Amino acid sequence: MTAISEIAARQEVAGLELRGITKAFGQVEVLHGIDLSVRGGEFVVFVGPSGCGKSTLLRLIAGLEEVTDGDILISGHDVTDDDPSVRGIAMVFQSYALYPHMSVAQNMGFGLKMAHRPKEEVARKVNAAADVLQLTPLLDRRPGQLSGGQRQRVAIGRAIVRDPQVFLFDEPLSNLDAELRVEMRMEIARLHRELGNTMIYVTHDQTEAMTLADKIVVLRDGRVEQTGTPAQLYDDPGNVFVAGFIGSPK
Ligand code: ADP
Numbered sequence: 001m002t003a004i005s006e007i008a009a010r011q012e013v014a015g016l017e018l019r020g021i022t023k024a025f026g027q028v029e030v031l032h033g034i035d036l037s038v039r040g041g042e043f044v045v046f047v048g049p050s051g052c053g054k055s056t057l058l059r060l061i062a063g064l065e066e067v068t069d070g071d072i073l074i075s076g077h078d079v080t081d082d083d084p085s086v087r088g089i090a091m092v093f094q095s096y097a098l099y100p101h102m103s104v105a106q107n108m109g110f111g112l113k114m115a116h117r118p119k120e121e122v123a124r125k126v127n128a129a130a131d132v133l134q135l136t137p138l139l140d141r142r143p144g145q146l147s148g149g150q151r152q153r154v155a156i157g158r159a160i161v162r163d164p165q166v167f168l169f170d171e172p173l174s175n176l177d178a179e180l181r182v183e184m185r186m187e188i189a190r191l192h193r194e195l196g197n198t199m200i201y202v203t204h205d206q207t208e209a210m211t212l213a214d215k216i217v218v219l220r221d222g223r224v225e226q227t228g229t230p231a232q233l234y235d236d237p238g239n240v241f242v243a244g245f246i247g248s249p250k
């Protein structure tokens with residue numbers, strides 16, 4: 001049994017559907033009716049200028065914010081009103097959000113421990129994820145004793161051990177230097193191939209978008225501007241705005 005299959009035992013990969021997602025903070029509407037279908041196992045990348053609503057959309061999918069209007073379906077089930085803990089979603093943040101006083105192993109196992117999973121199961125899954133992410137020698141360290149890239153690996157490991165249906169990444173590599181970004185990008189591509197989960201990934205980096213995505217969603221001012229494969233958007237950007245984000249010559 002490979003380390004990955006130790007964690008991910010599911011047969012079917014969940015897809016995701018957004019129907020008319022609207023979000024207002026007070027009087028200010030920041031998302032204006034987002035519709036999107038994501039196939040099970042698809043790698044979808046959101047791009048768009050700062051403030052266009054990318055993080056808000058991820059937070060709504062994760063259940064960290066409530067939608068103002070619209071529905072969120074995972075595997076065909078309406079989860080719009082469900083608690084974050086039962087949606088089967090794990091989110092990896094730009095800031096890593098690790099607990100400084102806990103070891104790497106404790107950080108990675110924390111979610112399962114909170115879900116009252118048996119100790120042996122927590123240990124087995126943490127060890128498997130550490131193996132996959134080359135973190136085994138670091139399991140007893142604290143986050144403060146790790147490099148930025150290692151911290152982000154721990155944050156990804158913490159998501160993996162929960163065996164989520166859907167992974168959400170919010171600019172996970174933007175705090176890393178250029179060389180490490182390339183390495184981690186390849187790592188994430190490999191994880192996607194091996195885990196086969198549905199992944200939604202926000203980035204500012206054109207290379208990340210073009211190399212990771214099955215499908216790119218360009219957001220602008222709280223709306224979907226254009227959706228397509230990297231090649232479609234590169235060859236046929238709908239307008240100068242999309243061309244600017246994808247780096248195509250239009
Ligand atoms: P992005 O991730 O694309 O940079 P965000 O989703 O963070 O954009 O923000 C979208 C818009 O929503 C911005 O105008 C931002 O100021 C606003 N916003 C985000 N979170 C809140 C909040 N908790 N309260 C009020 N406004 C918010």
Ligand code: MG
Pocket residue numbers: 054055056170
């Ligand atoms: Mg953001």
